[in-house]
Structure formats: structure tokens, C-alpha cells
Amino acid sequence: MREKGIDIRGHTPRLTSEFDAEEWDLVISMGCGVDCTDFDVDRDWKIPDPVGRSLEEYRATRDNLEMRVRDLVAEAEAVE
Template sequence: MSAKPSVLFVCVHNAGRSQMAAGWLRHLAGDTVEVRSAGSDPADQLNPVAVEAMREVGIDITANTPRKLDYATAEASDVLITMGCGDICPVFPGRRYLDWHLDDPAGQDLATVRRIRDTIKARVEHLLTELATQPD
């Protein structure tokens, strides 16, 4: 891992979970981590309930757009975190993988998405601790 690790969050639509995780990591890590997100089958737009849940905690993800996972992005990432992709998310050799089992916020009410958001925050905080303790 380089001095500035890169983390790629991947979910199917890149519209909810992975966008919230990327938002949390950018917010909590600042410029100490390169943050990316993508989806195996990206949606046309972000989940508006996920956007609202993040806005409530002062994180604006409205400038983000769902993007397709590509080989170059995955290959250039030190850590790949999948969220509900299952076998749809491809595996790239030589990368550290984590699979976060999280409910999909699609079609959920705001209270449910808040719980998902808060779970993601706790996992991102733990990830930051792990990244800080790993040797270069």
C-alpha cells in the first residue's frame, strides 16, 4: 500500500451504499485516503433518500454520479469493499477485499436509510483505524 492508500467502494447500482461510504470516508479521512466508488450495474442517479440521509449529517454527495466499475479503477485501488454485489462484482487479483453485508437502501424509508448510513459510518471508522495501523 502506498503512503496514501486508495479505497474503492462497490455496490450494484453505485447509488446508495457505496456513495454513502465514499462520502463518509472523504469526510472522515480528508485527503489522507484516495476514495473511489463504482457499481457493477450503475443506476441513472443517486438514491434521493441516501442523499437526504447524508445531508442530515452535513455530507453533500449530490455532485456524485453513479459510475461503472472498470478494471483500471479496481486495479489501481489498494482496498476494494463490496456491498451486496455477491458474484456480480468481479475479483481482481492482488487486492485486499472486504465484503460489507448491508441492507440495500433502494426503496427504503428515511429511518431505515439512516440506520444503514450509521452502520456504514461505523465500518468506515474501523477501516480508517486499520489503514492507519498498516505498514507502508
């Protein structure tokens, strides 16, 4: 992420149960075999988990996510 100018050193993962799902407009699952029984998933991007893989795999995952988020923003802006 540093290559993209994003500092995630202070990031810690949080459980979805720590949030109020009623406040969400859209729930997107990355896939990764995670069971999302606490709430309804609107979209499942089915992105493979790069854990334990090469740096190139992490970069590919990052770039895939970036592309999908940019597409999602463009989609939302087109609706406005």
C-alpha cells in the first residue's frame, strides 16, 4: 500500500459484529471463503485471499480492489 501512498500501519481488522448493518447502503464481500451470516451481502467479488502468497499476488489483489472500487464509485456517481 505504501507504493500507492497509503499508510496502513495503524490499521487493525474489525469484526462485522462491531458495526450496525442497518447503516450500510451496500455490503460487498471479497469472498475469500468468509461466511457472512450476520447480514445480507449485496455483491460478492470473489477475490482470492493473498495470505501466504508472493508480493506480486498482494499487488494483484490490491490492484483488483482498486479497480473495482473505482468502478463502484463511477457507478454511484452515474446514479446521482
